[in-house]
Amino acid sequence: MFYTDYKLQFPVRVETPSPVFARALQQAIGGVEGEIRVAMQYMFQAWGMKGPGSARYRDLLLNTAAEELGHIEMLATAVALNLEGAPLELQEEGAADAAVGSIMGGRNFRQFLSAGLGALPVDADGVPFDMSHIYASGNIAGDMYANITAEGTGRTLATRLYHMTNDAGMREMLAYLIARDTMHQNQWTAVLEELEAENPQMPVPNSFPQAEENQEFSYAFLGFTADGAEPPAGRWSEGESVDGKGTFTTRAMEPMGDVPTPPAPRPGTYPQTSQLPDQ
Structure with missing residues (x-):
């Protein structure tokens, strides 16, 4: 359940629309x-969070999701304020004004035509x-890595x-939002750090027994250059894994399988006759 106090999370003002x-x-x-994206991501991660000890992580996600809803409200207000002063009719005198000129020039017709000079849930x-x-996988570590990426972008x-x-x-508004992105990157990283103190989190999911994966390839950096040259070296190619x-290790990859042989098409799928096996 969500509540509102009708106030913006942070002041939004525009001097020059x-x-x-x-x-x-x-x-x-x-x-x-x-x-x-982030508001919905954090909500669905929280709603899908399961397991003992997960309640505080769920609360963390929900609180941050509620904050992100406030950011949408701020930005929608900023869009409306930036559109303020644009003529309601494109043909009226003053259509050469920079504001309406931007609309007539195709900057975003729908902000005028569909939203009456307001924001839309579009890019x-x-x-x-x-x-x-x-991204809400139900795996807390996987979700935290996704959240760090979301906040970084x-x-x-x-x-x-x-x-x-x-x-x-x-x-001023953007400086606030940038600061909040800084905090959110740090808080999701802090969750991973806290989890790591209990037991190693990588590889995700850490509940799958690695003995059942093909461990010959678990830590091999593979090169796929046509000439078989060594792939680029770095921290990822030698030494202890993260x-x-x-x-x-590093190795040039060579095909281990045969040329694929697709099954014959079924007549009922209506391929060309040249695709059908001999009758």
Whole structure:
């Protein structure tokens, strides 16, 4: 159950409205790096969290998910404020104004046509967020790694938006969001650190017995160059593995299987006659 106090999490102000920047802000709302993504990801991870001792991690996820809903509200408010002042009719005098010119130039027609100069659950190209980038595996370590990635890409996006604008109000809001991304990267890493203190977390899932995997390839870095040259060397190719359970090696990969022989097509699937076996 969720509650609201009708107030923004952080002040949102725009000194110089810009429909161009309003479109850019849509990426932070409905883009794959955006706030809808992380809000839904943390909620579904929390709702699917099981096992003894998981309650506080579930609470952590839900609190952060609620925060991310507030970020969506902030950004939607910022979009509306950046669209403020654009003419309601594209043909009226003043259509040469920079604001409506941006709309007429295709910056984001739907913010005008579909939302009445408001935000939409879409990215900067107008593509609706379809939930396909929600990662909630039910494995706490796997989910935490996914969350660190989500916050890393989100912070990268926010810093790019920060440098796209000189508007003091927008920079103030983005500086706050960037700081929260910093915290969230740290808190998800802290969960992994806490779990690691109890027992090793890698490889994920650590509940699967490694004796049942093909251990010849567990820590081998494989090269797939056509000439069979050695693949690039680095920390990943020699020495103790990061999980401390093996030693990295390097080898050029050679095919171990035969040329695949697909089964014959069934007549009822209507291939061409040349595909059918001899009758």
